[in-house]
Amino acid sequence: MNTKGFTLLESLLALSITIVIVSLLPLFIQLLHNDFQKKEGLHMFEWEIFLQQAQMELRGSQKVTVSTNDLLFIGKEGERIMYEKKNGKLRRRVNGAGHEVLLQHVDTIRFIPIEQGIIIKVVDTTKHVYKRVITHMGTVEMIR
Numbered sequence: 001m002n003t004k005g006f007t008l009l010e011s012l013l014a015l016s017i018t019i020v021i022v023s024l025l026p027l028f029i030q031l032l033h034n035d036f037q038k039k040e041g042l043h044m045f046e047w048e049i050f051l052q053q054a055q056m057e058l059r060g061s062q063k064v065t066v067s068t069n070d071l072l073f074i075g076k077e078g079e080r081i082m083y084e085k086k087n088g089k090l091r092r093r094v095n096g097a098g099h100e101v102l103l104q105h106v107d108t109i110r111f112i113p114i115e116q117g118i119i120i121k122v123v124d125t126t127k128h129v130y131k132r133v134i135t136h137m138g139t140v141e142m143i144r
Helices: 008-036 044-059
Strands: 061-066 070-075 080-086 089-094 097-103 106-114 117-124 129-135 140-142
Touching: 044 061, 044 070, 044 097, 044 117, 044 129, 061 106, 080 106, 089 106
Parallel strands: 061 140
Antiparallel strands: 061 070, 070 080, 080 089, 089 097, 106 117, 117 129
């Protein structure tokens, strides 16, 4: 008896699993396409990545200075990381150089210092409000 080959039953099972996976692929692609095709306002993915980046920079900073529309992190090595709104975008600059876009379609942004952290409030171009608190164990300074 030869046991090195596939049986007809094994081949049919593999073919049916492949057909099911291939038939579901267009649904997954459509879901991804619809999520990223949003033209106005913030994308949730973009918002979550921004919050993670801000949290990392807040925790890695020695001093944080907050004005109403700007946020300045001063790192342990002395680097100055500035978040500022310009032309409907929130951008990140390091030591006064660069232009890394963090959020697009921003109508207004406010940074509000609280004890042990910052409240970030963003209103996008569709007037949807996003608000989150990020925490920090150091001091947060308010500049007017």
